[in-house]
Amino acid sequence: MRGRDDEWTDLMLSANAGDSVAYQRLLKAVTPVLRAGARRGLARAGQPIDQSEDIVQEILLAVHLKRHTWDPEAPFAPWLFAIARNKLIDALRRRGRRVFVNIDDFAETIPSEAAPETLPSGEIARHLEALPQRQREVLQSIAVDSASIKDTANRLSMSEGAVRVALHRGLAALAAKMRSV
Known part of the structure; x- marks a missing residue:
């Protein structure tokens, strides 16, 4: 019987x-x-779980922007859960909390070393520059500056x-550009 991790790995391939x-x-x-996992991590840190959606969006954005770094010879789930754990820690740090985040909130294993980048950051920046300004600003704020959706909305005077x-449209446009590379 095939497990969830095998299915996810095949889908990512x-x-x-x-x-x-x-x-x-x-x-x-x-x-x-x-x-x-985000809800469990927030609850363990004594934080309201209503912020979990922002964290999930940050994780998905990071997965999208870094998916080319995943090693196709390795299982997908440990790579995903390492990103998830790091994004949860980032979110808790922004809230001024120093906490231990149990990796079991996300998975059982983590890759021992990061996969090498296969797409130069300059090329990613070039693709980002080609996006409409509002999408680019949102992606920059959330993915690069690690701002929450709420903080991004306030800073950009958006709901x-x-x-x-804008985040989802920007990701879709970026995905289309990356596929054409």
Whole structure:
């Protein structure tokens, strides 16, 4: 019987080969797991769990922007959960908390070393520059500056819903650009 990790790994392999349907299936499959892990981590840190959606969005954005760094010879889940753990820690640090985040909130294993980047950061920056200004500002704020959706909305004078829409549209446009590389 195939496990969840095998299925996710296969979906990521297909997604990185250009299969957008597989990528959507992967994101749909991992989101509830990430949401549950973010809620557990926030609760353990004594933080309100209503911020879990912001953390999940940050995790998904990081996965999208760094998916080319995943080693196709390695299982996908440990790579995903390492990103999730780091994004949760970042979110807690922004709230002024120093806490221990149990990796079991996300998974059982973590890769021992980061996979090397296969796409130069200058090329990623070039793709970002080609996005409409508002999408670029939202992606920059959330993915690069690690701001929350709420903080991004306040800084850019947008509603949180508009930030989420710009984030998703920007990710979709960026994914299309990256596939054409």
